[in-house]
Amino acid sequence: MKPCALIPMMICLAAPVGAEQIDVTDLQHLPDAQVFVFGEFHDSEQQHLNQAAAVAALGPKAMVFEMLTPAQVAALEGVDRTDMAAFAKATDWENSGWPELSMYWPVFQAAPKAALYGGNVPSAELRAAFSDGAAAVFGAGAGAYGLEQPLPEAQQAEREQEQFDAHCEAMPMEMMGGMVAAQRIRDARLAEAALRALRDTGGPVAVITGNGHARTDWGMPALLRLAAPVVAVLSVGQFEETPDQAPPYDLWLVTEPTDRGDPCEGFGKTQ
Secondary structure, three states, X not given: OOOOEEEOOEEEOOOOOOXXXXXXXXXXXXXXXOEEEEOOOOOOHHHHHHHHHHHHHHOOOEEEEOOOOHHHHHHOOOOOOOOHHHHHHHHOHHHOOOXXXXXXHHHHHHOOOOEEEXXXXXXXXXXXXXXXXXXXXXXXXXXXXXXXXXXXXHHHHHHHHHHHHHXXXXXXXXXXXXXXXXXXXXXXXXXXXXXXXXXXXXXXXXXXXXXXXXXXXXXXXXXXXXXXOOOOEEEEEEEOOOOOOOOOOOEEEEOOOOOOOOOOHHHOOOO
């Protein structure tokens, strides 16, 4: 990643350099880093299996999950983490809104003794970020993750359009600024959790998150590098088709597509 610099009233988060395509076997011997960020399509079973293989080979001291809040991790204290039913009950996974725990279970079991950290943002905090902005809700330390600075106009517009498209154009475009603010605080909380895990355990740290948060140009790795430039971060993105241009990840691979039907049906639209 090229150097980032703060300039008046905006963040310069640079584009990735040298994004390299890999295959599944390369996950067994990744380049050295302190924090490894493994992206996913949340409903792709194959991509979770790929994450599990990478984590098993890495043997991280700590794991940060976008799917868990700090409160859910605290609820796992004293719970047998090899017991999926007990894990599901302690975290109330059924009501979490994530795909079935069985899909993520291979990832959890790939490093059963690793310290767990929650990188998810509670719903109340997300709602507040939507209306009040990411910096106000994040609180102390927001500046370290660039939250006190507005995004460059072009990036803000691009991210609002991405959110509009991701929600199947079913929500007013005027709401997308709030959606971007919610994404920014998610990225910052993930980066904060990863740095805490690194300080607590010495690393390596594995982060499990969606591809959007794993982006090196404006996602969690970019904010982590902004807050802690000396920390070595490696991001791995996963796709279901080959992208037209070099994607914003250090490494990336392509898996078979998941049959998920029309994602816009839930919004009352079709693609």
